[in-house]
Each structure stands twice: as structure tokens, then as C-alpha cells.
Amino acid sequence: MTPLAVTPAPAAPRALARQRRRTALLSAAAVALLVVLTAVGLGTGEVSVPPVDALRGLVGLGDPGTVMLVQELRAPRVLSALAAGAGLGVAGAVLQRVARNPLASPDVVGVTGGASLGAVAAIATGASAALTPLAALLGGLLAAVLLGLLAWRGGFTVSRLVLVGIAVQSGLAAAVNLFIVRFPRELASTALQWTTGSVYGRTWTEFGAGGAAILAGIALALACNRRLAVLDLGDDTAGALGLAPRAARLHLLFLAVVLASVAAALTGPIGFVALAVPHVVRFLAGPPTLGTLALSGLTGAALLLGADLIVLHLLPVQGLPVGVVTATLGAPWLLVLMLRQMKPNAGSTTR
Numbered sequence: 156m157t158p159l160a161v162t163p164a165p166a167a168p169r170a171l172a173r174q175r176r177r178t179a180l181l182s183a184a185a186v187a188l189l190v191v192l193t194a195v196g197l198g199t200g201e202v203s204v205p206p207v208d209a210l211r212g213l214v215g216l217g218d219p220g221t222v223m224l225v226q227e228l229r230a231p232r233v234l235s236a237l238a239a240g241a242g243l244g245v246a247g248a249v250l251q252r253v254a255r256n257p258l259a260s261p262d263v264v265g266v267t268g269g270a271s272l273g274a275v276a277a278i279a280t281g282a283s284a285a286l287t288p289l290a291a292l293l294g295g296l297l298a299a300v301l302l303g304l305l306a307w308r309g310g311f312t313v314s315r316l317v318l319v320g321i322a323v324q325s326g327l328a329a330a331v332n333l334f335i336v337r338f339p340r341e342l343a344s345t346a347l348q349w350t351t352g353s354v355y356g357r358t359w360t361e362f363g364a365g366g367a368a369i370l371a372g373i374a375l376a377l378a379c380n381r382r383l384a385v386l387d388l389g390d391d392t393a394g395a396l397g398l399a400p401r402a403a404r405l406h407l408l409f410l411a412v413v414l415a416s417v418a419a420a421l422t423g424p425i426g427f428v429a430l431a432v433p434h435v436v437r438f439l440a441g442p443p444t445l446g447t448l449a450l451s452g453l454t455g456a457a458l459l460l461g462a463d464l465i466v467l468h469l470l471p472v473q474g475l476p477v478g479v480v481t482a483t484l485g486a487p488w489l490l491v492l493m494l495r496q497m498k499p500n501a502g503s504t505t506r
Contacts, residue, residue: 178446181439185453189237192460196233197225199468234366235357235421236460236477240428242369242418244455245376247429248436248448249411252383253404256317260430261295261415264320267424268327269298270416274349274423275334288361288420291349295416298323299409352425352478354463365421372414373452379407380445387443425478427485428455434488 190210198209204221211217212225247260261267273294277287305319335346382403385393390400415429432455440447462480470480 174441174444175446178440178444178450182446182450182453185450185457188457189453189460192457192464193233193237196236196460196464196467197229199464200229231357231359231362232354232463233460235362236354236463237456238362238366238369239354239418239422239425240456240459241373241452242414242455243425243429243459244432244436244451244453245373245448246411246415246418247431247455248433248443248451249376249379249383249407249414250429251433252387252443253407253411254316257434258430259317259320260427261412261419262424262426262429263324264317265298265302265323265327266295266412266415267419267426268324268331269301270295270419271331271350271424272327272334273297274420275331275346278346278349279334279337285360287349288365291423292416292420295412295419298327299412299416302412303405303408349423351476352419352423352481353476354422354459355474355476357421361421365417368417369414369421372410372417376410376414377445377448379410380448382407383443383448422459423476423478425459426482427488428459428481431485431488432458 191206193213194206194210197213198204198206202224204212204225208217208221209225209229212221213230215222215226243261250261250264251257251259253259270291271294274287274291276294277290282290302316302320302323305323331350335350382398385396385398386400386403386407388396393400393403419425432451436447436451436454437443440450459477459481462484463477465480466475466477
């Protein structure tokens, strides 16, 4: 009698379990890195504070002078970088999955350009400095509305979304440059800061509003991961499973745009974080899951805070906006991505 063949266990569950373990380890490493970077950011400066004392000062423990130094002068900047980086990382991951394009990001499709234009217009009209982040938020949302009207006219396609977004971003950048050229000299430096992105001078009021909105947006994005997973299967399969693909993409696109706009309202339009983070996470952790979406937030926070620490302590130029560093790091990354996209069968190869 012929012995029964032994059927091996399915490979997919084992691969999924391995990815979950890898994602959990990477998330734990990212959290540890964030703690170290936060301690460095809070403790370094003209007056140095030991890392443990800096973290204790953040929660109001320790010497009163240290508590005041950490909480009033350094914490808003550090926490703003963490919040904005996390928001940009998640927004980029959601947008790339919705658009099915690895080059899609808020700074490519016009959202950050709209935020820049809103902030610069507020400065040009002499509005209160407290209203500048609100104007940036409104500018980002208006750019998203413009993108939606132009991209959905005649039917939505991914390529149309990206091409229209590039055109919108270019037009908004030209409008921002026109405003800056016409500025009084005393306002030009403030306006220029908003075109590159910076966490300098953030306050608890700005962080409180922006950080809470970003946290809520990230939570909503994580809650919508099931929709993203269904859309990843294709529109036909998504429709067969009871999901309206076009409406779902529109809702998720709006969520990513709002998240990126709030981040830009908090720190200015910081480029390439939302573009690069999802690729780094996919390279390290594998295909997109709920865990990798959360890891994108942690990675974005670490990347932006690390870039800000480079600006503060490693570069010889004082007062350089953090957006300059992220753009310098991101430009070669974008070139590599574009070259990979141009390779034959690039979309069919697997890592």
C-alpha cells in the first residue's frame, strides 16, 4: 500500500507569523530609539542635562531649574518633531497604498505646497503669528480639494492623480515664490522658514492642538487599515467583498491629506519624510500590514527628530531649518526610486 503523502503546512501563515515577529522587533527597536533621541534632544544644548534627568524633567520631576529648561524651552520642539514625523510617515504610507504608486507623497501631490501658500499668504497680509498654522492647514486642505476636482474630472486614475498633483505642486510653489519676492525685507526670512519647514520656536499651544489632531488622525488611519488591505487586493476583488473602491479611496485619500496638512501646519512643509518612510518600512518589515502602518509612524518620528538633532548639534550652520536636511537626504532617495521604476519589469520583481 502506497503511503500517504505528508502535506506540508501552508507557507503563507508561517511567513505572516515571521513578518509579525519582525515587525514587533522593529517596533520595539524604534521605540527604544525614540526614547534615546528624545533624551538627547531634551538634554543637549548650551546647558547640558543628563539624559535620565532630562526625561524626568519632562514629566515634572527633579530640579526646578531643569524642569523649567526642559518643559518650557526644549520639550515643545522635540515633541513637535515627533508628532509631525509620525503624522507624515503614516500619511505617506496611506497615500502610497491608495494611489498604488511608490512615488506618491503629500509633498509630491501638492498638499505641502498648499500649506506653504496658506502660511505665506497669512504672513504677507500681516495676520497674527498664532493664525499662521491655521492658514497652513487651510491651504493644505484647499490644495487637496483642487487636486480632487482636477484628478476626478473625467474619471479617477492613479496616473492622473500623480500627474495632476505634480502640476498643482508646481503651481503652488510658483505662487509662494511670487509672494516672497514681493515681501517686505523684514518678513522674507519668516516666510522662507515656512517654505522649508522647521520646528524652531514651537510652543505648547501649537503642539497641543497639532499633536492631538495628528494622534487622532493616526488612530483613524490604523482603524481604516482593513479598508486599505481590501483595496490592496484590487478594485474588482474589493467590490466583490462589498467595498465601494472609489468611495473608499476618496475617504482614505482625504484622511492622508488632512494628516499631512496638520503636520505641515505644525512644522511647515517638511519634504521627503512621507515619501521615504514607507519604503524604508517595506524594506525592513515586508508587505503592508497594520503593524507596518504603525511602524511607519514610529520611523517617521525618529527620522524627523534625528534630522532636527543633526541641525542643532552637528551642522556648522546655525538656524538651518530641518526641512533642508530632509530634502538633502531625500533628493537622492527620490532619484533612486525613479531609476528603479524605470527598470524593465520593476513592478514584477520581488525583494
